[in-house]
Amino acid sequence: MAIPKKIIKHLKENKIRYEEIRHKTVYTAYDKSATLKVPSKIIGKTLAVKLDKTPALVLIAANKNLDIIKLKKLAKAKKINFLGEVWMKKNLKGTKIGAIPPFGSLWKLPLFIDRGLLKEPKIIINSGDHNFSIKISPAEFKELTPNLVAGVFGKSKK
Numbered sequence: 433m434a435i436p437k438k439i440i441k442h443l444k445e446n447k448i449r450y451e452e453i454r455h456k457t458v459y460t461a462y463d464k465s466a467t468l469k470v471p472s473k474i475i476g477k478t479l480a481v482k483l484d485k486t487p488a489l490v491l492i493a494a495n496k497n498l499d500i501i502k503l504k505k506l507a508k509a510k511k512i513n514f515l516g517e518v519w520m521k522k523n524l525k526g527t528k529i530g531a532i533p534p535f536g537s538l539w540k541l542p543l544f545i546d547r548g549l550l551k552e553p554k555i556i557i558n559s560g561d562h563n564f565s566i567k568i569s570p571a572e573f574k575e576l577t578p579n580l581v582a583g584v585f586g587k588s589k590k
Contacts, residue, residue, distance in 0.1 A: 435559040435566070436526045442538050443566075448576050451567040458562060459530050461494030468556065468565075471495075476549055476557040478534040480520055483509035483542075487523070491534040491557070492546040496586030503544065506583040527560035534558065536577055543577050546586040550574070 435452060443450055458464045461477035468475075475494035480487065481503075488507070492498060500512050517529050524532055524539060534557055536543030549555050550570045557573070559566045574580060 435561060435564045438526045438538070439533055439535070439560050439566075442535060443576070446576050448568070448572050450572065452559070453556065453565045453567055454563060455565065456563070464556070464565060465494050470556065473548065474552045474555050476534060476545075476555050478532040478558050480515040480524070480532060482511075482513045482515055483507045484511055486542065487515060487519070488542040488544060489532070489534055489536045489539075490544045490585075491549060492586040493549055495589060496546060496548070497589050499585045499587040502583070502585035502587075506581065506585055507542075507544065527558075528562055531558045531560055531562050533560050533566070534577070537579060543580045544585070545577075545580050545582050547582050547584050548586060550582055 455467050458467050461475045462472060465472035465475045472494035476491045477494055479490040479498060481490055504512055520529055534543060554567050554569055556565050556567050
């Protein structure tokens with residue numbers, strides 16, 4: 433495969449500058465970091481969650497785990513659950529499970545991003561395929577996702 437047409441179209445329609453990166457098949461953000469030989473702090477991993485009853489996407493660096501308590505506070509949610517594969521296949525069509533691009537606006541979903549990623553000169557995010565990633569500046573990413581909510585909810589892995 434390649435980057436799904438829907439994603440390319442979304443980037444081009446919004447005049448976003450990005451770099452397409454082809455790599456060996458990877459299923460985790462940590463493996464992507466090792467494969468590309470880049471620091472894990474610039475690799476974004478996308479999580480699909482349910483905040484109370486609202487589905488949302490969360491983007492944190494590969495070197496972090498999600499701090500659910502901090503995200504609950506930021507999202508003003510009482511309960512957070514991870515969404516399963518059935519929900520993802522039904523609602524995020526055209527992308528592969530585990531390679532979900534963090535473009536909440538594409539699926540009309542809120543997007544929460546850990547502030548650490550916004551401080552990097554470039555970040556590498558999922559493209560919808562396990563063999564391709566997207567390198568983009570945080571400024572371009574923010575332009576593409578105007579409704580994103582930035583906060584600190586990544587915690588160091590132990």
